[in-house]
Amino acid sequence: MSARSRRVLALAATSTLVLGLTAACGSSGSDSAGGKVTLRYGIWDAVQKPALQKSIDAFEKAHPNITVKIELNAWAQYWSKLQTQMAGRTAPDVFWDHVGYFPQFAKQGVLTDLSPYIKADKVDLSVYDPKLTAGWKQGDKQYGLPKDWDTIEQVYNKTMLKTAGLTQDDLSGLTWNPDDGGTFVKALQKLTVDKSGKHPNESGFDSKNVKQYGLALASPNGQTDWWDFATQNGCKLQDKAWGKWTINQPSCVEAIQFVQDLRLKYHVAVPAAVTNTPNGAALPAVLARKQAAVVWDGSWDLSAYQTSLKGNFGVALLPSGPAGQGTVYNGLSNALYAGSKHPKEAWELVKWLGSEQSEKIITAAGTVWPSIPTLNKDFVAYWEKQGVDVSAFSKGAEGTTIGYPLTTSSATYNVKVLDPFNQVWLGQQTPKKAADTVNTESNAAITD
Amino acid sequence: MSANISGRRVADIERAPDSSVTTAPVRTASPVVGPPPRRRLRQTLEAYALLTPSLLGFVLFLVAPIIGVVVISFFDWNLMGSPRFVGLANYREMTGDSEVWRSVRNTLYYVALNIPAQTVLALLLALAMNRGLRGGKVLRVLFVLPWMAMPVALGIIWSWAFDPEHGAVNQFLSLLGVSGPEWLSSTTWAMPVLASINVWQYTGYTMLFLLAGLQAIPESLYEAADIDGVTGLQRFFRITLPLLRPSMLFVLVTNVIGSFQMFDTVYVMTQGGPNGSTDTMNFHIYQQAFQLFRTGYASALAMLLFALILLVTAVQFLYFRKRTVYDFS
């Protein structure tokens, strides 16, 4: 590098430093200059950002004095960051909230009770699915407006299902039981093929050299795998809302055992070494490269399947277990931070995001189901255009469902559950022992 | 100057009976003779003037937060509510926490896997590079490139590499007729995988420092050795290695400190699993602090990690002190 270019570099560097510092000084605390208010909106899903931005643009047009900045952080960092921000009293004015964290936040007083605002502005809560509205309620306090909902169903590769001579209806009407696996395991056996073309129920099947599996399961906490089987087996994760964890009761352990059997006894599910989180293969990838014909996943992931399969996938209902059908039903809310300096404007944003106009804009992008049931048809219409029938998700939601456990110990559960259950799927630990350990540790962390 | 630590140390070492060291070109410490009082005052003022920016950063952004951590370690605090003083309770809990001691074992195991492999490989590379091979400069640059890898970006690449069925590593092994293990699901293999990723990233960087040490060895010593008929391995063990000790100390001390604080790879690849086999201390601290929000307990664990690093670093200094002219202080 010549002396001249070095000087230029030094000059450039110095000026950027000065520029940066002045910009920094100028920006701090200027968020309400001249009657204009800047709101911060915290979200974690990059896929939903473009549609959300459209809705925000419409909001800003209607409220010329308010600017909204979306702050995107991935799920993996979102909660750590949000809680650090809350400790520093610098959390976003409005943010996505999850049932897993809501009880703890409500207890810590970092959420604003929306009911006075709702009453003053005469917001009609009956447009929402009542299950969702109730999920964000504690006593007579409303800690967020429902944003969306999701269920878990079976996503399948159309080509692979056709090759095996099965239809979506076949896949939607299956049953399982812990003794012989039922028609569910039979269908998966049809979809599982080893290198020489044999199925697991045929003699000479080589479980070490499987070309494609019937099923792939992966979940860091159970939502997209064993919680659903557990519900179908009559297991309750908690004795009551806000109560103790009960994942070690027999009906739960039996379901966990069945998930292990799918891999290790029936050889119809992709081995855990491939799918275990955090670094296992992504389910859309497993389906796209034909490692498995069927995966269990949430409706929020549809876009990821579209990216890699371009319409060559469908959605079928989960099977019924000994206790019937069942899936995990969940949703997010838009919450108002109790430390917001602009609660009135932030409420306007929350209200807008929960309005029919805003949800219409977002639903048109097909990323998540809307919290207002009358708009569900828009979501269905979007996916019909892509050649995918997504009605299984809404059918599942109408049947038996469980929600996320309501407890203050979700963070502990989420940290403690990953490793022992990964061990169960690998066959290194018994379902009973894993369930006992996680149950004890999670209950010990409950605070009241 | 004569009374300060460095002067004493150099003198000690010069008296050391180890013959290999006396062949080293002993560099005398800067012979600034003890200044008269007025100059001393001026020097003090000048020194602190020069140090002001650095000291400002040091005190504000390093020492103050460290004191903060020490204080927090005596409290029960979840970041949100008000902290509650608990005295030594966090430290008492630590002694009975089997997960903590597992993380200590895991950390030591990681350091034991990582440091020797990385150092030996880097040394071999440096020796090869020091032969002045044609194209050596290009090779050297390629070896150093992994150093600047960005952990968030490489997570995807590593999961592609170590996938048991579709991964590059096992596909390569199957070409050789070996069926590879389920790397990251195996309690035996997960830690070696993490260590090898670190070796990949830092071997070239370490090599640079050792190469520098090699190039600083005067050619005349080797010529003299040739005349004495010292060849091959003897040459290496009697001249090269002893004279490389200063570089070795630097590389070992900084790499060991870095290894004890390894975090990124565990975070991206295993989250401490399988079966807790990669739950290192720094990851455990992260989990307690930023996932379970037990900030006080995590701070106490950080003190334990600091004590461990201090101990291991002190041992390295004592070991090398006897044999080196490394003028550290």
Place this chain on the structure above:
Amino acid sequence: MRTHRTIATAFGRTGLYVVLIAGALLSIGPYLMILNASFKRPQDLLTTDAWAPARHATFDNFTAVWNQYGMSSFLLHTLLVSVAVTLGQVVFSAMGAYAFARLEFPGRDLLFWGYIATMMVPQMITLVPLFLMMRELGLVDTFAGLILPTVFGTPYGIFLVRQHFRTIPSDLEAAARIDGASTWTILVRIMLPLSKPILATLATITFINTWNNLIWPLIITNSDRTKVITVGIAALQGQHVSDLPHIVLAGAALALLPLIAVFLMFQRHIVRSIALTGLK
């Protein structure tokens, strides 16, 4: 005998080259995979092997990551922060290192060992008090907040430069002092010109570390106005696994290229300077 030996040497040399070239390929393999994969179409990315060449190469991932996900401004922020921190560290480390290497003052050894000792304190946990402090200073979500903790130099940087200063013969300085040169003049006119390589090394190390830093920017920045590239890439990872691997990979490739360019620009200095520090 002589021919035998030559053959053996030639053979050894070839073997050495084979090993070294294999090692070099292993070193850059992951980078090549990132680059290759970032040119693949999303639907090919997950269905073809990572090392299979991009058959339908496309620039779409790059345009998407550049336009839709704001990577252009994140890269600019990263550059700004990295340059500012690097500049500060080089200047302030040189000043501090000179004091430690050459000047006599009370508290010197204690202070120096204090610097060394802080290198051993696990950094992660100190981020909590540091963040709370920054909040008190009103520096959350500002460039100042990003830059301040490291711009004044790190113990490692001071240590590195100090070791080098100590290898410079003091005769030069003594002569200059007799001529009446001030300490500052000696530092600027004598020490620094003799220390260009080590300063280049420190600059490179600092630049790379700042460029790749994730955890501090993650904590201290909130908005796109101050977001840096590592945080931008990390934000694209999905809830459980990456839903947008093509975007993440293109972002990673964009983030890596300037870094490699800087390294290639300075690599000659770095290698030479580490040689000159002598580290003894």
